[in-house]
Amino acid sequence: MALELSQNESKVFSEVHDLLVKETTPDVAEEIFHTGGVYGGPKARKVIQKVGARGWLCPSWPKKYGGIESSELLRFKIVDDMAYLGLPYMFIGAHMAGPLILKHASEELKDEFLPVLAKGNIEICLGYTEPQAGSDLASLEIRAEDKGDYFLINGQKMFNTSAHIADYHWLAARTDPNAPKHKGITLMIVDLKTPGITIRPMVSMAGWKTNEVFYDNVQVPKYRVVGELNKGFYYIMTALDYERAFVTGAYRRVFDDLAGYVKTASLNGKLLSKDPIIRQQLAELAIELEVAHLLYYRLADMLDHHETPSYEPCMEKLFGTELTKRVTNTAMQIMGPAAQLLEGTKGALLGGAMQHHYLSCIIETVYGGTSEIMRNIMALRGLGLPAR
């Protein structure tokens, strides 16, 4: 698919691509695969830092904060390429918290966080979900009591992915228990080394971890509040909308690996790629991956035209994530029974990767907004249908 990067940005992208290819050595890829691909381990972090050093991790940011003032299209392309090559690519800090800091935070916070985020030197994890507040995020209860020059925080977060490797928590806490639910939430940045914070792992069915995070009388200095007091929920809603595009690159890679596999593998004496049914299935997946691709780049285009997306991010996330399940499910079917074998076992196919992808992507249609919520928002905001 042709992307309309300017000549200049095309050159930059070529350079980025070359660096990414050079740095994604087999041992880096191995490390990432086992850490669930969220931020990778120490080897992956070094690669990210090399990308960040050139201003390519947050390329659309102002130069003073570590960007190269590029288009959003270039950023989307870089992230997609990182995903395709198997590098970590979902940076809560660089791509979700960062833009919110850029938009709403004080100059002090911008100076403290943006440059280190752009360089890839720190990571931030989201602190939104609680046991009783998932889709119904406004029902979050973790309490931040005003103590003058700091907040005293007590409560619990759940499903906070990468809290165990992040440096900071992007915390949404209740600062006004008397206001309507969505009007009493404040966003703040918390150093995860602050006394009183306990992180407990939760093991997912796909083998990688997420976390519970407990706050027991944790002190957070007031200057670490992002934007205005009690406006947190609104910031979150817009952020979830337009900074968090689902990146299909990783699943295009899964497809390409599958396509490569069927060209050499046989079952029942027949080469898989010559089976007409398999050809139909693969063609359908290729078409849907192209659709997801177009939905993804539509978001970049809107951002570059300073248009405010309304339903478009939801449609993109919905389609892309549901597609990942079709890709991996179809792949398991095509590859046959040996696809269930784990890495390192005799007869395992593609290093046992497909069963791992199959299990992993089940959560894609749940986190970041369930498919059901996505459809609700599309209906309400995109089509003007009435609320209950």
Add this chain to the structure above:
Amino acid sequence: MIRLNEQQIMLKKSARDLLANECPSSLVRKLAEEEGGWPEQAWSKMAELGWLGLIVPEEHCGCAGSFFDLVVLAEEMGRACLPGPFMSSSVVGAMFILEMGNEKQKMEYLTKIADGSLIIAPAILEPKCDWRLDKISVKAVKTGDSYVISGTKTLVPYAHIANVIICLAATSSGPAIFLIDKKLDGVKTTSLKNMDGDKLFEINFNKVKVSAKDMLGKPDKNLVHVKNVLSKAAVVKCAEMVGGGQQVLDFTVDYVKERKQFGSPVGAFQAVQHHCANMFTDVETSRLLTYEAAAKISNGEIFALEAAMAKSWVNEAYTRITYTSHQCVGGVGFMADHDLPLYTRRAKTSEYLFGDSVMQRENVAKLLKL
């Protein structure tokens, strides 16, 4: 992302307004009932506006519009569910002559296509041959500087009002396209009753003699030019289908906002909202793929993969949209006098035209070198 330019936005709006006036759904239903019915009045207006020659070059009195302009227009025609020979004559017929005709043939036919005085009927399919075109049975036997054509074509659109038939026939050196005057001896048309309102015909060629000069291009075993034209036509058809899908989405959303059950508009219920969100996704993704293919064609780039992807996806998306709309509008949408059935019928027949999704996916697999 592909955005319409100012002229295209204007074209879209004027097409929407004209067709809302000239082609209301009541007319579409009426013409579907009428033997041989077609929108003659709308056709003259379209000729006046230059739409019939939208892609015809200026030297042949056309508008010299781009392929993308055609796609913008086609979407509005699909929204109105416009029946008639636009696709078969002004798109397919014109494109065959543009791509494969010599100067004399272009001069002879293009101006008349553009002014609406000439209607072409493409005769491609046969009872035992689908859009894969693997086995063409209509034969054209060379005798001197003529060809004698015999055999049966089917599903030929608007043959009853056509002046010229474009016929794909097998010669000893490979299949070729012939321009056949409908009034020639041996040409017999039989009307077929059809699921959507468009008028289709079987044409029997019984030793029809045509000059070798009436061949378009050359015989070609691989049908390169023919498939090229049909692939482009498929993208125009996709645009028409996107328009139909959009219209269905729009009237479904309007309906569910009004229709009340259990004390609430049904559009407030999540299941209905999810159906609408699914239709919305189908419409928008269909448009994205169609525009991507259309832009490639307009820019003179290789487009076969994008065209096959678009037709494959849009085929199934449009049908899904109509099925889902039926779920949302309930019993009234099943009645013959409702607008939805016009689109449900059109969606299904559109799947076939220029190749169904199975055939398109075969092409995608080939083009991806699987």
